[in-house]
Amino acid sequence: MRNVILVSILAGVLAVGAVSVYAGAPVNGIYKSSDGDFDEGREASSWPGTNGFLSPGNVLHAESWDGSTLGGDWKIMCPAVLDTLLIFSTVSAGTGHMAYLITYKGGYIELGGGWAGTDTYTGTIDTYYESRSMQFIDGEMVGSVSDHSVEAHIVGYPASCVSFGIGNGVWRNDPPAKPAGYPDYRDATCAAGPTNGHWGDIRDLTVTVQGCEVSSEPATWGAVKALYRD
Amino acid sequence: MKAVILVLLSVLIAVPAFAGAPLNGTYKSTDIGGLMQPGRYSELWFGGKLAVNNTLNEQSWDGSTLGVEWHWYCPWISVPPVLLVNTVNGITGDGTKIWRVTYVGGTCWLNGPGEPWDGGDAAYTANINSWIAIVTETYDNFVEVGTVRNHTASATFVGYNTKCMNLAVSNIEKRGDTTGGPLPADYPDFWNWFTCTDVGTAGPGEWGDIDSITFTIKGCETVSTESISWGAVKALDR
Numbered sequence: 001m002r003n004v005i006l007v008s009i010l011a012g013v014l015a016v017g018a019v020s021v022y023a024g025a026p027v028n029g030i031y032k033s034s035d036g037d038f039d040e041g042r043e044a045s046s047w048p049g050t051n052g053f054l055s056p057g058n059v060l061h062a063e064s065w066d067g068s069t070l071g072g073d074w075k076i077m078c079p080a081v082l083d084t085l086l087i088f089s090t091v092s093a094g095t096g097h098m099a100y101l102i103t104y105k106g107g108y109i110e111l112g113g114g115w116a117g118t119d120t121y122t123g124t125i126d127t128y129y130e131s132r133s134m135q136f137i138d139g140e141m142v143g144s145v146s147d148h149s150v151e152a153h154i155v156g157y158p159a160s161c162v163s164f165g166i167g168n169g170v171w172r173n174d175p176p177a178k179p180a181g182y183p184d185y186r187d188a189t190c191a192a193g194p195t196n197g198h199w200g201d202i203r204d205l206t207v208t209v210q211g212c213e214v215s216s217e218p219a220t221w222g223a224v225k226a227l228y229r230d
Numbered sequence: 231m232k233a234v235i236l237v238l239l240s241v242l243i244a245v246p247a248f249a250g251a252p253l254n255g256t257y258k259s260t261d262i263g264g265l266m267q268p269g270r271y272s273e274l275w276f277g278g279k280l281a282v283n284n285t286l287n288e289q290s291w292d293g294s295t296l297g298v299e300w301h302w303y304c305p306w307i308s309v310p311p312v313l314l315v316n317t318v319n320g321i322t323g324d325g326t327k328i329w330r331v332t333y334v335g336g337t338c339w340l341n342g343p344g345e346p347w348d349g350g351d352a353a354y355t356a357n358i359n360s361w362i363a364i365v366t367e368t369y370d371n372f373v374e375v376g377t378v379r380n381h382t383a384s385a386t387f388v389g390y391n392t393k394c395m396n397l398a399v400s401n402i403e404k405r406g407d408t409t410g411g412p413l414p415a416d417y418p419d420f421w422n423w424f425t426c427t428d429v430g431t432a433g434p435g436e437w438g439d440i441d442s443i444t445f446t447i448k449g450c451e452t453v454s455t456e457s458i459s460w461g462a463v464k465a466l467d468r
Contacts, residue, residue, distance in 0.1 A: 030375045034403060034439075087314065087330055090360055090384070095448065097382035097399065099364055101314055101328070127317055131328055131364045133380040135399040135444055142256045143444020145401045147366035147378045149326040151317060164324060166368045168378045168401040170262055170442035201262075203441070204403035206368055206376025210324055 046185035046194035079107030094139035104128035123152030144171035160211030250350020305336030306423035323372030356385035393449035407436035
């Protein structure tokens with residue numbers, strides 16, 4: 001009987017310990033970088049192997065940027081291009097515009113820095129789309145912008161606990177090599193290593209956290225013991 | 231005879247207005263390392279957001295004044311926008327919508343002196359040939375809580391060779407609309423498409439910020455001209 005009680009108490013302690021890991025649920029709300037709620041960011045998209053721009057298998061890696069440090073407020077880790085769909089093209093004789101809808105698969109997000117709750121939260125990406133508009137002059141792409149949208153469910157919380165965000169992206173491949181201060185290139189396993197790709201900035205973000213608040217009651221050691229008093 | 235002279239004189243008077251074509255080149259906005267000013271926009275609504283006839287008005291913003299450097303005005307939505315992606319959950323109302331929006335019409339105005347494209351004219355005007363927006367909205371409980379857009383545009387300059395054109399691509403963040411309050415100061419007034427005039431601040435409509443601009447001028451040439459004396463004009467008709 002004593003062993004049973006001990007096992008029960010230990011189980012209870014473990015349970016309380018486990019609860020505390022997720023004690024601070026993400027705080028439901030709508031957050032905007034343009035309102036100063038969190039930092040805007042930077043991205044690097046790898047072109048693994050012989051891939052080029054817009055190729056399936058390219059891997060996106062984006063992190064917030066506070067002017068000196070990456071990743072303090074958020075990260076988008078390793079969704080990979082699944083396919084691309086031409087939305088429109090006005091390019092004639094190498095000059096004009098075209099836009100693609102890019103569908104990504106996989107990857108995860110991290111929300112940290114205290115703006116969406118006290119912890120750092122990981123979310124498994126459910127959907128990720130990027131609509132990219134490009135400007136071509138005599139066959140050369142001279143400028144490109146994009147809209148990003150991501151939906152993820154937060155790990156360790158109810159299925160209703162989700163985060164979804166949108167933002168603007170802008171191609172910055174003006175220098176010949178990716179400058180310092182941009183995220184590293186990642187491969188399909190989300191490991192650093194690829195050396196080719198493109199990079200840019202991500203701005204004007206709106207992040208919504210929804211369905212995450214769970215009611216919890218504080219549990220003292222005395223309260224745990226009281227559960228097992230006859 | 232007098233009529234011929236008058237026509238010739240009117241040609242001579244008109245030519246100096248197009249004395250220097252805009253300088254070909256690709257120009258970037260200051261937020262991405264260039265010299266061109268970013269901007270702000272408003273869009274007048276005819277029946278709500280993303281509706282046919284909604285009319286854009288975009289102006290440069292130097293931090294204190296609108297429209298000193300550039301002004302794109304009066305492209306309007308010509309056909310119902312096409313919904314490309316819709317992940318909005320039918321029960322929770324959360325998710326994303328992505329639209330393709332086609333505009334027609336409108337005018338591009340550029341200041342001349344001192345600008346990166348300054349070729350000698352006081353200002354340049356171009357007729358907009360195409361304007362397409364990709365609009366991404368995020369919804370929370372069926373309420374739109376954020377919108378970003380890409381814009382692409384091309385236009386042909388007035389008064390120069392037919393290949394003298396410009397192309398632009400830019401990012402936009404919507405900052406509000408009249409369902410939540412009035413148009414703030416320092417955002418462009420609303421314009422309507424059918425008269426292409428300023429219709430004030432009442433709306434209804436939306437507004438926001440423009441950045442990450444890549445602007446290219448291509449194919450522009452200044453047509454060579456020769457000075458001509460009054461005596462030479464008279465000589466033409468002898």
